[in-house]
Amino acid sequence: MSVLIYAESWNGKFKKTSFEAISYGVDLASKMDSEAIALTINAESVEELYKYGVAKVISVKNDSLKSFATNSFAGVVKEVADSISAHTIVMLASSNVNSFAPSLSIEWDASLATGVIAEPASFEPFTVNRKVFSNKAHADVVLSKENKVLVVAQNSFGVIENEVSGSSEEFNVSPSDGNVSVESTEMASGKVNLMDAEIVVSAGRGMKSGDNWAMIEEMADLLGAGTACSKPVSDIGWRSHEEHVGQTGKNIAPNLYFAIGISGAIQHVAGVNSSKVIVAINTDEEAPIFKAADYGIVGDAFKVVPELIEKIRTLKG
């Protein structure tokens, strides 16, 4: 019996979430006396995964899986899980994983838990803690079916290096056409994908006008970061809705999140509080964002951000 860990990739390269998935899945498998086996779909090379403790990798390569489609990915993961007699599938939350996990759990006749934030608190019954109510509360849920699908929230377990020597095997699949096919894709060029960004520079209404974003973009460029904003900023049209984070926007979990001129309303924090480190810059020392922040700078963004930019430039040489 085994734990199957889905290591997600994009354009052949592993997403950072894959390494946390492997770390979680390897640890879980050892506690369940099971073998940890990773699954990759169209990844260029699998060796990187051995660094996180998984010794066996199943590699699926298939041109019809180059574009993501819910049914075909769910079908392939199920097929591999059946072939290795898996009892648990571990995946890390992402927009694609979140969209195919429900179909997978139905097809595989499994109990599903999303937003999982810890390893099971008990195995009999199988109980995991998950986020509920836009991350404002946690719930212990019991997964009663023999097959289980766990979708782990980003940054809740962490990445643990534990190099092993591993091996991989190719697995041939014939993905079903499903009922959705991708005809064409258009990439926004030159921008860091907000969902995958390690660093995010985010700004709010404290910026006073959409014309004042040059320094936010400059800071993001220097750091190789994505840019985000609060809801009112995108509602007013200062920034695109693509950048809106929070309860009604994107849910992100970078390693470093800068909140600049953002008050820190609960609906905003709900979408960013899985970030590893939050740095807030705000003129109002009573702003609620300082309660969520690891580091706070009380000051005017129009003075602090240019100074930060200078410091980053100096550090980068």
Ligand SMILES: Cc1cc2nc3c(=O)[nH]c(=O)nc-3n(C[C@H](O)[C@H](O)[C@H](O)COP(=O)(O)OP(=O)(O)OC[C@H]3O[C@@H](n4cnc5c(N)ncnc54)[C@H](O)[C@@H]3O)c2cc1C
């Ligand atoms: C159902 C519902 C869902 C919502 N969903 C979301 C969501 O998904 N995301 C979201 O962001 N909001 C959401 N909101 C809105 C949320 O409640 C807040 O109104 C919003 O987050 C406030 O945005 P803000 O912090 O940019 O603006 P403000 O609340 O106006 O705060 C601006 C901040 O900038 C500071 N500031 C001003 N000048 C400067 C300066 N020169 N330098 C530094 N700081 C300065 C101020 O002190 C203040 O703290 C939702 C609300 C509801 C009711």
